[in-house]
Amino acid sequence: MRLTCTISDPASWRTSVLRNPNMEKLKKGYLFPEIGIKHEEHLKKYPHAKVISLGIGDTTEPIPKIVTSAMAEYALALSTPEGYQGYGPEKGHKNLRKAIADKVYSGMGIKESEVFISDGAQCDIARLQMLFGSNVTIAVQDPTFPGYVDNGVIMGQTGKADDGGKYAGIEYMRCAPENAFFPDLSRVRRTDVIFFCSPNNPTGHVASREQLRQLVDFARRNGSIVVFDSAYSSYVSACSGAPRSIYEIPGAREVAIEVSSFSKFAGFTGVRLGWAVVPDELLYSDGSPVARDFDRIVCTCFNGASSIAQAGGLACLSEEGSAAIQGVIGVYKENARVLVETFESLGKEVHGGANSPYVWVRFPGRRSWDVFAEILEKTHVITVPGSGFGPGGEGFIRVSAFGSKDRVLEACERLKSFLA
Amino acid sequence: MAERAHALSTVDGYSGYGAEQGEKKLRAAVAATYYADLGIEETDIFVSDGAKCDISRLQVLFGSNAKIAVQDPSYPAYVDSSVIMGQTGLYQEDVQKYGNIEYMRCSPENGFFPDLSSVPRTDIIFFCSPNNPTGAAASREQLTQLVKFAKDNGSIIVYDSAYAMYISDDSPKSIFEIPGAKEVAIETASFSKYAGFTGVRLGWTVVPKELLFSDGHPVAKDFNRIVCTCFNGASNISQAGGLGCLSPEGLKAMSDVVGFYKENTKIIVDTFTSLGFNVYGAKNAPYVWVHFPGRNSWDVFAEILEKAHLVTTPGSGFGPGGEGFVRVSAFGHRENIIEAARRLEQLYK
Numbered sequence: 001m002r003l004t005c006t007i008s009d010p011a012s013w014r015t016s017v018l019r020n021p022n023m024e025k026l027k028k029g030y031l032f033p034e035i036g037i038k039h040e041e042h043l044k045k046y047p048h049a050k051v052i053s054l055g056i057g058d059t060t061e062p063i064p065k066i067v068t069s070a071m072a073e074y075a076l077a078l079s080t081p082e083g084y085q086g087y088g089p090e091k092g093h094k095n096l097r098k099a100i101a102d103k104v105y106s107g108m109g110i111k112e113s114e115v116f117i118s119d120g121a122q123c124d125i126a127r128l129q130m131l132f133g134s135n136v137t138i139a140v141q142d143p144t145f146p147g148y149v150d151n152g153v154i155m156g157q158t159g160k161a162d163d164g165g166k167y168a169g170i171e172y173m174r175c176a177p178e179n180a181f182f183p184d185l186s187r188v189r190r191t192d193v194i195f196f197c198s199p200n201n202p203t204g205h206v207a208s209r210e211q212l213r214q215l216v217d218f219a220r221r222n223g224s225i226v227v228f229d230s231a232y233s234s235y236v237s238a239c240s241g242a243p244r245s246i247y248e249i250p251g252a253r254e255v256a257i258e259v260s261s262f263s264k265f266a267g268f269t270g271v272r273l274g275w276a277v278v279p280d281e282l283l284y285s286d287g288s289p290v291a292r293d294f295d296r297i298v299c300t301c302f303n304g305a306s307s308i309a310q311a312g313g314l315a316c317l318s319e320e321g322s323a324a325i326q327g328v329i330g331v332y333k334e335n336a337r338v339l340v341e342t343f344e345s346l347g348k349e350v351h352g353g354a355n356s357p358y359v360w361v362r363f364p365g366r367r368s369w370d371v372f373a374e375i376l377e378k379t380h381v382i383t384v385p386g387s388g389f390g391p392g393g394e395g396f397i398r399v400s401a402f403g404s405k406d407r408v409l410e411a412c413e414r415l416k417s418f419l420a
Numbered sequence: 421m422a423e424r425a426h427a428l429s430t431v432d433g434y435s436g437y438g439a440e441q442g443e444k445k446l447r448a449a450v451a452a453t454y455y456a457d458l459g460i461e462e463t464d465i466f467v468s469d470g471a472k473c474d475i476s477r478l479q480v481l482f483g484s485n486a487k488i489a490v491q492d493p494s495y496p497a498y499v500d501s502s503v504i505m506g507q508t509g510l511y512q513e514d515v516q517k518y519g520n521i522e523y524m525r526c527s528p529e530n531g532f533f534p535d536l537s538s539v540p541r542t543d544i545i546f547f548c549s550p551n552n553p554t555g556a557a558a559s560r561e562q563l564t565q566l567v568k569f570a571k572d573n574g575s576i577i578v579y580d581s582a583y584a585m586y587i588s589d590d591s592p593k594s595i596f597e598i599p600g601a602k603e604v605a606i607e608t609a610s611f612s613k614y615a616g617f618t619g620v621r622l623g624w625t626v627v628p629k630e631l632l633f634s635d636g637h638p639v640a641k642d643f644n645r646i647v648c649t650c651f652n653g654a655s656n657i658s659q660a661g662g663l664g665c666l667s668p669e670g671l672k673a674m675s676d677v678v679g680f681y682k683e684n685t686k687i688i689v690d691t692f693t694s695l696g697f698n699v700y701g702a703k704n705a706p707y708v709w710v711h712f713p714g715r716n717s718w719d720v721f722a723e724i725l726e727k728a729h730l731v732t733t734p735g736s737g738f739g740p741g742g743e744g745f746v747r748v749s750a751f752g753h754r755e756n757i758i759e760a761a762r763r764l765e766q767l768y769k
Binding site (some may be wrong): 012305 | 421422423425426428429430431433434435436437438440470471473476480481482483484485486497500501504505506542543570571573574575576603604616618619620621630631632633634635636637642645647648649650651652653654655656658661666667751754
């Protein structure tokens with residue numbers, strides 16, 4: 001939301017507390033609320049416009065009844081002596097952790113004790129950055145989900161941003177159509193931590209088994225830690241053969257943390273539930289387990305995901321729940337397919353969309369914020385300018401496939417007439 | 421909460437990402453219920469998944485260069501989050517304190533309020549009232565001193581009001597009852613101990629628009645950035661529950677819950693008092709702070725556990741100022757509290 005903070009009147013009281021210099025380094029507001037602000041401004045300008053948002057990756061379709069019923073039941077049980085529960089384990093309910101270990105990581109040797117339930121991947125990224133501290137160096141894909149960079153800046157891992165938007169100290173690994181959206185690791189300098197998201201937000205690219213093998217080997221050789229964001233793994237088509245988890249790659253247990261989320265899987269963007277896997281074998285240079293320190297962070301800076309959300313999570317992972325959720329994911333994947341088709345039919349170079357709810361459209365030679373503004377002005381459709389995800393996103397627009405089928409179809413019609 | 425959960429399965433009732441600052445209706449209800457005549461508005465309220473999480477986010481906001489003061493004894497999260505954020509020096513075993521934290525002793529001798537004239541300036545002052553673990557509620561006069569102290573030093577108070585509803589006398593429930601507090605204080609609060617939301621996860625933090633860093637930048641603006649980047653809002657179902665809590669029926673229900681725990685507190689107080697112990701707190705909090713003069717608090721904890729199978733909390737776990745005390749909390753089924761009282765009577769008769 002926009003805060004109406006006016007420049008303080010010189011007569012106003014100021015404390016003597018210095019503003020955190022890391023906060024000053026942040027170039028502007030976080031990307032997604034900025035898009036929200038543009039959305040609001042547009043609505044003010046065109047109060048009768050039927051704005052369709054293919055912008056912020058917000059799920060739109062209702063959650064299957066089997067899941068919400070489980071949450072409702074749990075909520076009602078809290079009003080009974082037998083059903084009431086207070087503080088849960090900070091790491092999360094054992095039954096949910098076990099369900100994740102058994103079902104999401106089936107055959108990958110992930111133990112229930114290695115799963116940490118959270119209130120979402122963005123929150124976990126922040127806690128992981130807090131765990132790593134201010135002295136670590138990080139590498140990110142370029143373009144990338146802004147949360148890795150912004151949390152790094154806040155934790156003091158970086159210097160200032162240059163005019164191009166790159167923060168000093170961060171290693172940006174360009175991912176573009178020209179390199180099949182996988183960085184040339186031979187040209188990437190060693191960093192302590194490598195953030196890698198696949199299927200990727202914003203490009204929609206899903207890394208192949210071979211690419212992830214290279215990544216794991218690179219991390220091993222450099223003694224680095226990979227933070228693998230698999231929030232969109234449920235969008236990977238089975239026929240693609242692409243891994244859904246970093247732990248499908250041999251050796252990953254010793255180099256990688258995986259974060260994931262129920263948000264885009266189950267429509268839990270508002271309910272708030274996710275998890276992080278920190279394997280026992282992942283050790284710092286002094287031999288101490290990363291999981292031990294992460295547990296300390298989780299116990300000290302957090303108090304567990306909502307127990308009601310966790311009850312919902314368990315239902316999501318039941319056979320019936322999973323099947324129902326696949327149905328919803330199917331709606332978004334079909335939306336993505338239609339969007340890809342639409343842009344391709346208009347002669348645009350399109351990426352993503354096949355194993356991801358994001359479609360990455362090239363507008364060569366054009367500034368992405370200009371394209372964003374033009375699409376919004378002329379079609380009342382909200383997208384996200386690629387440069388919001390890093391300088392590597394310039395010249396691209398991210399279009400998200402969340403939305404009801406009807407709205408997405410309508411958006412496609414409008415885009416066709418605008419771009420034809 | 422059940423209704424909100426069911427609604428998420430409907431086209432009209434489904435909602436995705438909420439505003440990071442929290443649902444408007446809930447923020448408005450919090451402002452109207454707790455801050456009505458105190459000049460705190462809906463836009464000053466940030467809904468969270470609980471006070472402990474907010475403490476941590478506030479520490480991220482302040483950064484590693486900030487220096488903090490805490491009460492001694494105090495809720496350990498202020499100190500621990502400070503250490504994690506790099507604000508402190510090493511732990512000094514001999515004094516049981518971390519370097520670069522100012523520990524403000526609160527004991528029976530000073531009415532559980534620090535002698536501020538001997539407290540050096542820090543950037544941030546964490547102050548919890550009613551206090552965990554001592555149960556002491558600061559008076560209007562004491563809080564007026566605290567606000568003046570913060571004003572004189574250009575400091576920021578982080579006022580933890582998680583137990584405010586346990587107050588029985590006319591001690592202030594909010595720091596914003598003190599004139600001038602909006603320019604020096606942040607207040608954090610929680611539904612945990614009122615509504616039994618320890619597992620549901622819901623709280624809020626007030627950052628007044630009048631609170632400015634030394635360069636004039638509003639603290640709320642940076643806190644909003646933290647909340648948008650490091651967090652994604654409290655669960656929508658929990659927020660629906662919060663709104664239910666703040667309905668007239670909900671407020672009455674919370675008051676009954678608090679009353680129940682206060683009755684438990686009285687049983688515990690009466691038990692220890694009748695056994696000849698000096699006890700503190702309890703009147704305005706669900707905690708009884710029992711003095712065991714000359715004894716090591718971990719030894720007392722072990723003794724009570726071993727001989728009476730009762731779990732308490734050793735005072736030194738809250739800081740060196742807690743040595744010689746044990747915290748007994750009043751949360752529990754009535755029959756368990758009564759049974760605990762019986763066992764204590766046996767143990768210390």
